[in-house]
Amino acid sequence: MKRLLAILLSLVMSFILAESQVYAIPENxxxxxxxxxxxxxxxxxxxxxxxxxxxxxxxxxxxxxxxxxxxxxxxxxxxxxxxxxxxxxxxxxxxxxxxxxxxxxYKVKASEPITQMIESEEVKPLQDTIPWGIERVQATDAHYYGYYGSGIKVAVLDTGIDGGHYDLYVRGGYSVFNDSPYYDGYGHGTHVAGIVAALENSYGVLGVAPDVSLYSVKVLGNDGYGSISGIVEGIEWAVNNNMNVINMSLGSSSYSSIFEDYCNYAYNSGLLIVAAAGNSGNSYGTGDSVEYPARYSSVMAVAATDYYDKRASFSSTGSDVEIAAPGVDIYSTYPDNNYAYMSGTSMACPHVAGAAALVWSANPNLTNIQVRQKLVNSAKYLGNRYHYGAGLVQAYNAIYY
Structure with a gap:
């Protein structure tokens, strides 16, 4: 009997010791x-x-x-x-x-622009040029009736925004790096910002929602790359600073439950999140290639269309595509008071963010969910939902839908 008790005691002690070593990592x-x-x-x-x-x-x-x-x-x-x-x-x-x-x-990168052309100092426009995409999403129709996005805060989570550009008014910002959110060494964030909010100032270009409160949240470095840790830090900043719309023209092929939880948190806190679907599509329009965070249900995934309202060959496809917007040869602001043409779902995304700002400004009592529904329900049908989602975003129609 004593021998049996000794054996049992030995087993119990072994179990306790094993449990106490659960956290142990060899120090040597x-x-x-x-x-x-x-x-x-x-x-x-x-x-x-x-x-x-x-x-x-x-x-x-x-x-x-x-x-x-x-x-x-x-x-x-x-x-x-x-x-x-x-x-x-x-x-x-x-x-x-x-x-x-x-x-x-995981690493995250700017949804890389497909083409780019910088204009020289000598050929900058001396009056507001209206890029074709601005008219195509009915932004100018909304402007005609007095809707410019006033009172809506849009956070551009990107490579920063050139705060000295005379065609942009950046109200504030934050950087996850050791530099300024108003410095954009890559150009991507400044181009995206101009699509959302280039000023109506008789110079340069015109944005979708020129009167929005624009904020630069620098989560991508001057090489166009960042990480999930930096982006969720940027989302925290956007939530804590009462943003209405988050634009993320960036993506990754790697799923992160933590990134998804942060997008869900922001969305459940009342923010509308818009992201580029990605530039991983093919000319046949086959496959499921939508990137994260656009793939998350709390985020609007934006595909890119060309001047003829056809899917851009690079635009990612799949069941998560929610809406489409112009994304080919888009003319917008660029660092050092320059302008550029770029193509990509990165350029399509801010058309939708700007349209959301116009709708919300016109209907300030709406929730983020209602703004999203208006944009989707009023979109112009273009065809295959895997390519275009609900169709081409239509800001003016969405205001009165």
Whole structure:
């Protein structure tokens, strides 16, 4: 009997020791680390303050030998951390019930423009040029009846916006990098911003919604690349600063549940999110190639059309395409008081963001869901929904739909 009790006691102790080593990582290993996003499940911490919860989560991270220097960023709207982890540490975290998700900090890039032409100083337009896409989405019709987007805040999450461009009025912004949100070393964000909001100032070009409050949220670097961690930081800024519309002319082929949760959070907080469907389509229009975040249900995925209202051959296709807009040879602002032609779903996306601003300005009591429904229900039917979604966005029709 004593022998049996001794065996049972030995087994119990072995089990306890095994459980106590769940978080253990050998300290003598020289393990290569990479950036991850870690999302915790807060369901067990109801009633605790944010500081108390953060302390609990940091205790978990410290228990597997994660040093303070490796905790790169703590987010606030959701219990997410950007952390440097070894593969072994990441695996241990994935196995904990308190952890909802552990994901690599995926790279994201600007939806690369297909063509580009910069105009020289000598040939800049001396009066407002109305790019063909602005008329095609009925923005000029809305302008005629006095709707210019006043009172609506649009955050452009991109490579920054040239704050000194005389055809743009940037009200504010934020950068996830160590530089200014008003510096755009890549040109992409400034071009996108002009499509949304180039001023009606008898010079340069005209945007879809020239009276919107335009904000530059720099989440992509001067090479056009960024990461999920930077974009969710930008979304946090947009939510905390009461934006109405988020424009994301960027994408990735990698799914992230954390990125999706952030888009859902912003959407459920009342923001309308518009994103480029991607430039991964083919000339046959086959396949499902819509990128993230456009692929998420809380985000409007925008495809690109040409001057003849046909799908641009590069425009991504699939069941997640929600709406279409001009995206070929689009003339808009560019850094250093220049202008450029670019093509891509990056250019289609801000046409829809601007149209949303016009609709919301005309109907300020609408919710983001209602604005989205108006845009979709009033779109001009173009054909295959996998190519065009509901069809070509029509701002004026949406205002009165």
């Amino acid at each position: 290993q020289n393990l290569e680390k990479q950036e991850y996003l870690v999302q915790f499940d807060v369901s067990s911490y109801k009633g605790l303050s944010e500081d108390a919860i953060n302390t609990e989560f940091k205790n978990v991270l410290n228990s597997i030998n994660i040093e303070e220097v490796d905790i790169l960023k703590a987010y606030h709207l959701l219990p997410v951390y950007c952390v440097r982890l070894s593969e072994e540490q990441a695996q241990v975290l994935k196995e904990l019930s308190i952890v909802k998700a552990v994901e690599p900090n």
